[in-house]
Amino acid sequence: MLKSEVITLKFPYTEKVLEHFRNPKNVGKLEDADGKGLEGSPACGDMVAVYLKVDPETTVIEDIKFESYGCASNIATASIITEMAKGKTIADAKKITWQEATDELGGLPPVKRHCSVLAVEGLRSAIRDYEEKHGLVSEQEPTTEEVVRSRLKHVMNPMAGLDIVRTELVTKIEVKEGIVRVVLDLPSSHQFANAIKEDLVEKLEALWDVKEVKVVFTEG
Amino acid sequence: MFDKITYLDNAASTRLDERVLEAMQPYFFEIYAVATSEFGYSMGIDAKEGLMDARGSIASTLGASEEEIVFTSGETESSNMALKGVAAAVRKKKGSHIIVSRIEDFPVLNTAKSLERQGYKVDYLNVDSEGIVDLEQLGSLITKETALVSIQHANQEIGTLQDIKAIADICNEKDVLLHTDATHTFTRVPLDVKEIPVDLATISAHTIHGPRGVGALYIREDTPIEKWMDGGYQESNRRAGLENIPGAVGFAKAVELVAPEENRRLAQMRDHTISKALEDIPHVTLNGSRINRTPQNANLTFHYVEGESMTLHLDMRGFAVSTGSACFSRSLEASHVILSIGGDHERAHGSLRFSFGRYNTMEDVDAVLGALREIVERLREISPLYAKK
Numbered sequence: 001m002l003k004s005e006v007i008t009l010k011f012p013y014t015e016k017v018l019e020h021f022r023n024p025k026n027v028g029k030l031e032d033a034d035g036k037g038l039e040g041s042p043a044c045g046d047m048v049a050v051y052l053k054v055d056p057e058t059t060v061i062e063d064i065k066f067e068s069y070g071c072a073s074n075i076a077t078a079s080i081i082t083e084m085a086k087g088k089t090i091a092d093a094k095k096i097t098w099q100e101a102t103d104e105l106g107g108l109p110p111v112k113r114h115c116s117v118l119a120v121e122g123l124r125s126a127i128r129d130y131e132e133k134h135g136l137v138s139e140q141e142p143t144t145e146e147v148v149r150s151r152l153k154h155v156m157n158p159m160a161g162l163d164i165v166r167t168e169l170v171t172k173i174e175v176k177e178g179i180v181r182v183v184l185d186l187p188s189s190h191q192f193a194n195a196i197k198e199d200l201v202e203k204l205e206a207l208w209d210v211k212e213v214k215v216v217f218t219e220g
Numbered sequence: 221m222f223d224k225i226t227y228l229d230n231a232a233s234t235r236l237d238e239r240v241l242e243a244m245q246p247y248f249f250e251i252y253a254v255a256t257s258e259f260g261y262s263m264g265i266d267a268k269e270g271l272m273d274a275r276g277s278i279a280s281t282l283g284a285s286e287e288e289i290v291f292t293s294g295e296t297e298s299s300n301m302a303l304k305g306v307a308a309a310v311r312k313k314k315g316s317h318i319i320v321s322r323i324e325d326f327p328v329l330n331t332a333k334s335l336e337r338q339g340y341k342v343d344y345l346n347v348d349s350e351g352i353v354d355l356e357q358l359g360s361l362i363t364k365e366t367a368l369v370s371i372q373h374a375n376q377e378i379g380t381l382q383d384i385k386a387i388a389d390i391c392n393e394k395d396v397l398l399h400t401d402a403t404h405t406f407t408r409v410p411l412d413v414k415e416i417p418v419d420l421a422t423i424s425a426h427t428i429h430g431p432r433g434v435g436a437l438y439i440r441e442d443t444p445i446e447k448w449m450d451g452g453y454q455e456s457n458r459r460a461g462l463e464n465i466p467g468a469v470g471f472a473k474a475v476e477l478v479a480p481e482e483n484r485r486l487a488q489m490r491d492h493t494i495s496k497a498l499e500d501i502p503h504v505t506l507n508g509s510r511i512n513r514t515p516q517n518a519n520l521t522f523h524y525v526e527g528e529s530m531t532l533h534l535d536m537r538g539f540a541v542s543t544g545s546a547c548f549s550r551s552l553e554a555s556h557v558i559l560s561i562g563g564d565h566e567r568a569h570g571s572l573r574f575s576f577g578r579y580n581t582m583e584d585v586d587a588v589l590g591a592l593r594e595i596v597e598r599l600r601e602i603s604p605l606y607a608k609k
Contacts, residue, residue: 009535021532027602038604045546045554045569046526049604067604071528071547115547158552189337195552
């Protein structure tokens with residue numbers, strides 16, 4: 001590259017993502033938060049904390065802040081999602097999907113989407129924390145195949161940027177006496193095998209009545 | 221904002237030296253024939269001479285003879301050839317046991333895993349907190365069935381230098397073949413095969429301002445090795461495929477251009493980076509050894525912040541460095557090297573590798589550290605881990 005040329009940098013992210021990465025909105029902590037959520041992903045190591053101030057009468061989110069120990073897509077998604085949630089009732093904020101957040105950012109590279117899901121989960125877990133503290137949660141439901149399937153919709157298939165359920169990587173789910181067995185249509189030698197496994201195990205181990213998670217790969 | 225890119229990722233690839241290109245050019249436009257036998261046409265004989273001279277010059281740098289050097293397409297091919305070729309050649313005579321270290325680069329590590337799937341037994345040697353292999357464990361793992369030991373000369377990420385003499389002596393004494401991946405030491409740290417009895421060594425041009433796509437495998441005379449890629453009879457029937465003569469000539473030129481003075485200069489940049497980062501920025505850990513280290517490598521963890529965020533901020537300011545963070549890697553896995561030296565995911569996550577080359581200066585080092593200091597501070601402000609401190 002000649003010195004006289006104008007240096008053009010090529011980034012794998014949209015201008016909107018870069019803008020939120022450079023100058024993230026609603027950064028920090030709320031000391032007297034009404035709801036707090038901390039979500040982490042062992043697959044990539046990222047972490048997001050979300051803090052809420054909620055009006056008890058209207059359940060409107062009056063203030064929201066986040067902290068991130070993560071990569072660019074994690075920081076940008078957390079930033080945009082706090083903007084989207086502010087001013088909404090917790091019922092409406094809960095409905096914000098990861099797809100809506102990434103659309104708002106102009107898209108994310110498929111391989112990076114799992115880092116952004118974490119930000120959405122951070123918001124939901126802060127709302128859940130608020131609901132639990134304010135007696136708004138119903139009884140804990142036992143883990144069934146369906147519960148597992150819906151949790152697995154939060155585990156990304158990095159090849160597609162979609163979850164492992166929709167991309168049909170999950171071929172079988174069994175739940176028996178607290179032991180969950182998941183069969184994946186993927187050989188153990190695959191580039192992403194370990195990353196997916198770690199992510200999956202962490203999501204399912206968080207369920208209150210799950211004792212053990214077994215992941216079975218399909219060889220050949 | 222800035223008028224140049226400061227490239228500090230020379231362990232991955234390097235800028236070609238103009239003098240290398242100049243040496244290669246005739247072999248693209250004037251002497252472009254294949255290397256023929258001495259009974260061929262003149263241009264082919266000229267091509268052959270170019271290839272032989274390159275081979276001779278690379279051999280002498282290693283203290284080897286010309287016949288012991290086989291040109292390849294680079295590090296990956298050389299290491300595949302060493303492990304697969306030797307494993308196949310000695311399987312019947314000796315056995316199917318292979319030993320590699322846990323911190324090998326992917327060409328060795330994934331070749332070992334591939335052999336494991338084919339029925340070989342592979343043991344992965346532990347390393348200590350600086351990345352030095354456990355010599356006692358090595359001695360105890362070697363059996364009569366051991367076909368090959370493969371331990372790198374220096375590490376690709378944390379720059380740790382192995383005591384390759386001690387490793388070679390153990391293998392030699394137990395009569396086991398030894399391959400070493402010398403990609404990150406060749407011409408930077410002396411390796412003379414007359415003094416250090418390694419049987420095979422991987423070397424490559426891409427780390428020393430040579431062309432990419434060319435490397436070599438040193439194979440000690442009489443080492444049993446099968447041809448693993450089928451085709452013609454090039455390279456004394458050891459490596460099939462049209463010889464990359466411009467590449468070989470460029471490789472030899474690149475080797476010739478590395479001066480001891482340059483290696484001292486790289487070591488100064490390395491030492492300055494390490495000491496300045498540790499002094500100026502709080503919560504920084506050095507990865508690897510302070511002493512047993514290649515001259516061109518510095519690897520540090522900046523705790524409570526994530527690597528890809530740091531590299532992207534640095535990129536926006538014109539600095540290219542790499543990180544062991546899972547977010548940065550193609551497999552989405554944290555650096556196996558940092559995890560193997562006893563680091564946790566957090567240590568890998570916040571690690572940055574600076575690898576220096578011919579075109580870097582001390583000013584570059586000061587500039588990148590100055591930028592990094594601000595970036596780390598900003599990212600820590602938004603980190604939930606740092607807030608907990």
